[in-house]
Amino acid sequence: MITLEIKFNQVSFKYNKKKEDYALKKINLLFNKSEIVFVMGSTGSGKSTLVQHLNGLLIATSGQVSIEIDNQKFILDKFYKEKNINKLRENVGFVFQFPEYQLFETNVLKDVMFGPYNFFKDEKKAKELAIKALKEMGVGEEYYDRSPFELSGGEKRKVAIAGVLASNPRVVILDEPTSSLDPIATRDIMGLVKRLKEEGKLVIVISHDTDLCYEYADRVIILNKGEIIKDCSVCEAFEDYRVLKDSCLEQPFILKVKNKIGIKDEKIKSIESLKEVLKDG
8 A cells, every 4th residue: 555644743953952942843744645735934934944854864853753655664753763764765855955965976867876876776777767857857868978067057956856856756855946947947847846746746845936836836834933833725825914924925926916806716826827717707
């Protein structure tokens, strides 16, 4: 039986053990299905800290994260050293906000091969998986022998994402994946996010972009000062003006327009779908 359950149980975390300031405070949270989840909040609210607990990049100061993926169980807390941390990271892929943090090989193909080779110890399989991931990201063969550090910002981001997808993780975490990208590249990335969900993956996106969140998210988690202040549907999140103000988040543009002209249809979440409704009406 295919399973997916990630549970945060009273998770608190602080970076400096000598200080009292906690980056996360008694977080209780559950992920148990394939969906697109946006994690939002102001700078310093704990977004990146939260998601780095999902694959052991950070370990809770107190509390526990328990993970079950396809009948494989993992425990992350300070009292237990998870022996299968590599297997967990094979299943939970993390793409950093700045792709330079995870690009280091001499050429693009070797860089994308690194993850699957590290997990499977099979060079032929790693190469096949890397090429498949690069094709999915629209990175052509002409890039394979190039240094990843010679690429543009958008190309580096695609290669970094390919490096994670090559291991076929069940959970994909994307930290500000559309930052500094033009509208076309942004649509490409968000199209990928939708495809990953359709493939049965849980996709967690850290973002400040409420317009993207409104259009693509199934669920929104909003943090403020290390605490979850909202965990709900998109429509519920962006109608809560107090939460938006506390989190320094803008109401999505399309929602403002809908409210202005009196359209209540929750399925209309993009300019394109609004245009269709106005054209037909």
